[in-house]
Amino acid sequence: MFYRENGQYKTTYAADQQMLPILQDRVFMAGLLVVAFVAVPFFASDYLFLSLLIPFLILTLAAIGLNLLVGYCGQISIGHAAFMAVGAYAAYNIALRIPQLNFLVVLVLAGLIAAAVGMLFGVPSLRIKGLYLAVATLAAQFFTDWLFARVKWFTDYASSGSVSTAPIVMFGWTIDTPVKKYCFLLAVLIVFTLIAKNLVRGHIGRAWMAMRDMDVAAEVIGIRPVYAKLSAFAVSSFYVGVAGALWGFMHLGSWEPLAFNLTLSLNLLFMIIIGGMGSLLGSYFGAAFIVMLPILLNQLPTLLGVPISTAMISHLELMIFGALIVFFLIVEPHGLARLWAVGKEKLRLWPFPH
Amino acid sequence: MPVDIGTLDTFPKLLAHHSQVRGTLAAIREKDLGVWQTWSWGRFADEVRALACGLAAHGLDHGAHLAIVGDNRPRLYAAMCAAQCLGAVPVPLYQDAIATEIAFPIQDAEIGFAMAEDQEQVDKLLEILPQCPSLKRIYFDDPRGLRNYPQEALTSYEKLQDAGRAFDAANPGFFDGIVARGVGSDAAAMFFTSGTTGNPKGVVLTHTALIDRAHAAAQMEGLSDSDVVLAYLPPAWIGQNIFSYAQPFVTGYCICCPESAETVMADMREIGPTYYFAPPRVLEALLTTVSIRMEDAGTFKRKMYLYFMEVAKRVGARILDGQSVDAGDRLLYRLGDILVYGPLRNVLGMSRVRVAYTAGEAIGPDLFVFYRSIGINLKQLYGSTETSVFVCIQPNGQVKSDTVGPAVPGVELKFTPQRELLIRSPGLFREYYKNPQATADAKDAEGWFHTGDAGYFDPDGHLKIIDRVKDVGALTDGTLFAPKYIENKLKFFPYIKEAVAFGDARDRACVFINFDMEAVGNWAERNNLPYAGYVDLASRDEVYQLVGDCIAKVNLDLSQDPELANSQIHRFLILHKELDADDGELTRTRKVRRGYIGERYQSLVEALYAGRQSVHVEAQVRYEDGRTGSISADLKIRDAKTFPVAAAKRAA
Amino acid sequence: MKKNLPTFILGIVLLTGLVAPLATGASAPGFYIEVLLGGLMAGVLYSLVALGFALIFKASGVFNFAQGAMVLFAALAVARLAERMPLWVAMLLATAIMIVLAWLVERLVLRPLVNQEGVALLMATLGVSYFLDGFGQTVWGSDIYKIELGIAKEPVMILDQLFQGGILVNKEDFVATIAAAALVASLMLFFQKTATGRALRAVADDHQAAQSIGIPLNRIWVIVWSVAGIVALVAGVIWGSKLGVQFSLSQVALKALPVVILGGFTSVAGAIVGGLIIGVGEKMAEVFLGPVMVKAFDLAGGGIENWFAYVLALLFLLVRPEGLFGEKHIDRV
Amino acid sequence: MSGGATVERVTGEVIIAVEGVSLAFGGVKALSDVSFDVREHEVRAIIGPNGAGKSSMLNVINGVYHPQRGTIRLKMDGTLREFHDMDPHEVALSGIARTFQNLALFKGMSVLDNIMTGRNLRMHSNILLQALRLGPAAKEEIEHREAVERIIDFLEIQAWRKTPVGRLPYGLQKRVDLGRALALEPSVLLLDEPMAGMNVEEKQDMCRFILDVNDHFGTTIVLIEHDMSVVMDISDRVVVLDYGRKIGDGTPDEVRGNQAVIDAYLGVSH
Secondary structure, three states: OOOOOOOOOOOOOOHOOOOOHHHHHHHHHHHHHHHHHHHHHHHHOOHHHHHHHHHHHHHHHOOOOOHHHHHHHOOOOOHHHHHHHHHHHHHHHHHHOOOOHHHHHHHHHHHHHHHHHHHHHHHHHHHHHHHHHHOOOOOOOOHHHHHHHHEHHHHOOOOOOOEEEEEEEEEEEEOOOOHHHHHHHHHHHHHHHHHHHHHOOOOOOOOHHHHHOOHHHHHHHOOHHHHHHHHHHHHHHHHHHHHHHHHHHHHOOOOOOOOHHHHHHHHHHHHHHHOOOOOOHHHHHHHHHHHHHHHHHHHHHHHHOOOOOOOHHHHHHHHHHHHHHHHHHHHOOHHHHHHHHHHHOOOOOOOOOO | OOOOOOOOHHHHHHHHHHHHHHOOOOOEEEOOEEEEEEEEHHHHHHHHHHHHHHHHHHHOOOOOEEEEEEEHHHHHHHHHHHHHHHOEEEEEEEEOOOHHHHHHHHHHHHOOOEEOOOOHHHOOOOOOOOHOOOEEEEEEEEOOOOOOOOOEEEEEHHHHHHHHHHHHHHHOOOOHHHHOOOOOOOOEEEEEEEEOOOOEEEEEEEEHHHHHHHHHHHHHHHHOOOOEEEOOOOOOHHHHHHHHHHHHHHHOOOEEEEEOOOHHHHHHHHHHHEEEOOOOOHHHHHHHHHHHHHHHHOHHHHEEEEEEEEHHHHHHHHHHOOOOHHHHHHHHHHHHHHHHHHHHHHOOOOOOOOEEEEEEOOOOOHHHHHHHOOOOOOOEEEHHHHOOOOOOOOOOOOOOOOOOOOOOOHHHEEEEEOOOEEEEOOOOOOEOOOOOOHHHHHHHOOOOOEEEEEEEEEEOOOOOEEEEHOHHHHHHHEEEOOHHHHHHHHHOOOEEEEEEEEEOOOOOOEEEEEEEEHHHHHHHHOOOOOOOOOOHHHOOOHHHHHHHHHHHHHHHHHHHOOOOOHEEEEEHHHHHHOHHHHOOOOOOOEEOOOOHHHHHOOEEEEHHOOOOOEEEEEEEEEOOOOOOOEEEEEEEEEEOOOOHHHHHHHOO | OOOHHHHHHHHHHHHHHHHHHHOOOOOOOHHHHHHHOOOOOOHHHHHHHHHHHHHHHHHOOOOOOOOOHHHHHHHHHHHHOOOOOOHHHHHHHHHHHHHHHHHHHHHHHOOOOOOHHHHHHHHHHHHHHHHHHHHHHHHOOOEEEEOOOOOOEEEEOOOOOOOOOOOEEEEHHHHHHHHHHHHHHHHHHHHHHHHHHHHHHHHHHHHHHHHHHOOHHHHHHHHHHHHHHHHHHHHHHHHOOOOOOOOOHHHHHHOOOHHHHHHHHOOOHHHHHHHHHHHHHHHHHHHHHHHHHHHHOOOOOOOEEEEHHHHHHHHHHOOOOOOOOOOOOOOOO | OOOOOOOOOOOOOOOEEEEEEEEEEEOEEEEEEEEEEEEEEEEEEEEOOOOOOHHHHHHHHOOOOOOOOEEEEEEEEEEEEEEOOOOHHHHHHOOEEEOOOOOOOOOOOOHHHHHOOHHHHOOOOOOHHHHHHOHHHHHHHHHHHHHHHHHHHHOOHHHHOOHHHHOOOOOHHHHHHHHHHHHOOOOEEEEEEEOOOOHHHHHHHHHHHHHOOOOOOOEEEEEEEOHHHHHHOOOOOOEEEEEEEEEEOHHHHHHHHHHHHHHHHHHHHH
């Protein structure tokens, strides 16, 4: 309805291949960025930042990471929180042992370490497919759970096994208030989203998708499975590792063993199923959904005046998540992102239905 | 604004001018390899120069002809101009014609050179090569599939240009000299028009004629080098060529060639032309797809669409004409523009259209008003190959659905006593090629071109074309009777499929009607009217009522026009069978053969004029399953509602 | 033979690990056998759950992640029902509930997703798993419950004349193991000898062929999910009586996954052997390897059994992706 | 197909030599002791009844299956070299591309991206450059896009370049499959039943494309096809397989006259 595409013709491949080829989309995106960077910091409350926006930004980053592997490369993982844990503990230890290091460097190093570990656990993917891989990634989950709980070095010999981080100072800028954290995370997320977008529309992204859609054909036309799969594991784990470090430093601040357990892994998976596999936008939707649902469930009964116990709420949450997963897999396997795309297509064709 | 012509009296000189003044602006775009590849005016000039020199090197002389066979392609347009540079005459031929059809022009004009688009066209030319001894060289644009063709006559576009560049280097000053020597009175192009009988005639148009007309129209519409045109019709038709060659040369605007026939709609949406031309059949087909696609929409969207189209019908055209409309309607239209008209224009690729023309045949008022009501400035124009198109154009704000507007500056119009339209204009053709007899028949000594069209000026001085002059007759009171005009008016109603009007040399007009089975069938279902078939419906009073209403509307319309008010339809009957080309009642192109029908159904005609209320017929009919049978029926004859002329005049 | 070398090496390493505690004298023989028996008992339970898992995979190609949730759900049902009625009635009732559940899963989840890729089905069972966890705790409660089988829990000393110190065996464990082993045996018989069992195998080999000879696929699915539900019930009751019925049961039952990887996905024998290997392996690792590692790496306690099964399966995937008894997969293009 | 000129194909040296290849799955023999060769620029057909081992033969040539016995020699750098257990992507690197009997397109991707994937083995910019889409990576994308657009143009599928392949009708999907293989700029193209399931018009188009590829790029074509009239029309030499054995080899006319072939195949099923 709002699209006026006449005259938006492309005379070069660069213009044709740009990220948002339609002017109206670019305008919309610019508006969204202004809102996110200017309006939100002015108007949002600390509660909103801490319970909604900050977790949303970090989990989106993690969901993008998982989506690169599962949604784009078709390699299932149900143990991705393990790589978050690797990222978090790596960042903790680096920051602890080399305190003068810039936080950005710490993040990148943590991501690289997570990427290395991810590649290690991705090696079985070269020999096995789909379902088998699920178990391999579970191994990563349970092994890291154990590793960080039991090997004292990782937790700096803290007696409780829990760790806490020092405040983050970067270029003389202390990121301590929720607003600052929000702005920093938003910037990080945008950069990482752009990078992910570039990767998936580059030849490596096509190699991933080819492996996902038809692996034998992909190999026959010259794609090396080793490179495609391991690079997907590496990039994915890098993203998730960075997200883990941010989760630890910016959201939790201090955390106990098992903060990155199977439940978190499964939640990541649910984000991309509900949001949309093989869609970066879907990662945003999925993360928003998973972050908001419990809050809504907590608020709703109070709003309606029906008292429900907290235990009950957490059970309800499980049931709703479970039912939604099945619902989405049956009704819209491509998730909310597909609904968005369909809506957009409808607007472009308005008033025609197709 | 179009350029000041001044001394730029040929197309090659105009090209040189553009390449100097707007050398970096886009001259021609083609969607190729996925993006819009662009030739600037400078590049265009370079291509033409190399081609012209190449053709010169191969022996194309002043006055010789270059056949151009293919779709809208930048290189083919460059070839047109290259020929003109040498004083040779490009002859664009229809790309979808079969081999034997293109043989005639090549033989007729003793064409020695041809530029073909691709293998398909080359194959056709090679096929007729034995019959066309004059044809020496065939150039081709797209080499696909031609790599191993052994024929010596074949040369690729690139090779031709290479030869040209070598020639240019060896003969510096040749090109500039020969372009400078060209004069406006040289032939610029020859278009073959398909006559209804006999061989096609080659219409020779001079540079002056084409440039003058293109310039006059461009000035009238204020075209400039920021306009954009999509070239999607056959370039061998002057209706495309004038917009994709002559006018860009006088204004410097950019033309765009679609990627392939399948992608025209998509390419149009991308380009969003600002200046658009479409014959009524194209507009009709577009409207049909709009309607069909809307049928599939959900209830809400469909209701919304219908509601706002009603609003548009009421006020849209008036708003476009700048007339006063009350505030409520204006607001409603504004809302409709957001919800329906704007998106619709976008999907049709017409968001940016400033000026759109339709011509070539009569356009139904509903169709015409549809486009205008959604804010597209669609106008009618009148012209033909012989007149370099632009004879009459409806000026902005003075658009009517049944006239073609006043004469474009520079054109003189008059009528013979038989109401045949005569035209004198700088845009007239020089001659029919090698056909002095036909030339003399068409163009008299004083330079008036006899169009063969009958018409008159309406009170506002707009030209109204009603029929071919040979079909126009007169009622016994001496007033004009134009059967085709009346029939067309009837056929614009969806319920009426065919109509046959009688009245020549009679005291009043009467018609036979064939209704449209599908439309009336649907109507009957909607109104819970059970029926067994065409014959059954044809005898129903309800159907007579429906048709009678249509005729009444036509009569009301006719009564507004002092010239035609006496031709109001007084009586009508619905034929018991559908007119059929197999029975000789229609031509193969589905035109009614009025004379034959009049003879065959003489008893019916007589009954109409005898004032009887019914007439008995027995006739052979063929059923859908192939069986034949005879029906005998009493056809009803009804009087139609007519309107007094005087009252109409008061209203007007 | 060359290709089997890594498998061979892995086998040698495992065997060495198995005999090392005895050979190095790190453990007394009696204690060693006690641990071995404990491992075997746990292993039988793993085998049981893995069998249910393999059954579903064989018949419907579904990698049933909800197996753990089913165990928890069944155990909760029995525990809470048994508070109001005799245990055997509770178990019968819970069996009925599990069959209804199987039917619902087939109707609401599998049927709409028929012909989907394996990964989508796996994710669907993740959804089922979440739903069951939530639903089970909503209906049955979320505290720790007990199941009393009415068998003495105090350990009994046996073979004390053979070894110094004898071997301590828990009588309840012993009975439970026998029961589980009996169920495993009867499942095998069911599979090999009955018409339904053969039909199940036909479905596994070729869905279309099975349908064309008149086996209603949907009913087969209900049957295998019911069987898996009953298996989950038995496992849940046994574990529940041992560990208490609580949320962590579902994670214990998840170990069926590495078991089937080890045994080969569609192999019944593989599920049994794999279960025993994992049961024994992780118990041995925990008891004998654990202390060594704690000392060597300065760990805060053992807990190797949490990951041992998975890492073992992972190693197996690397050297022998088809598992011990699985068939090699050939890609058709 | 082309009206203007019929072109005599000039075939060159042996480019693929299959010698004594045997392949079995478990106990089932798919190929036994098959030998034949393919010459440069020729159109070589492999025919035979269903289950004759035709697809297995292609799979052996391009490394999806590794034969238990026998050798495959490929021409590289001007000489025939023997290769053992080449992986499919190595075969692709050596200039052999293929299409698939059952469409094996990447369903989640557009026509353009599917064909772009065929360029992957020619794209080398590293992951960091791609991540930032810096100079060389962007330039590479554009260069290869242009190559792919030429293929799209060649196969006349411009109207669908951004359509997800899953939405295309079957005949067009087959064209995209061919396009993806062409994107490799192969010296040998293996076509596994390129015209299966097509109507007459689509078959004609596909024939034209195959011959144009052979003519325009000088690509050697090895194709499996069931439609005998097509095989006889466009191929230079034909190999006939039956139950995994070669029972005939020669020009279409020779094969047509071969009694064993007539018995096994032509006479019975067609």
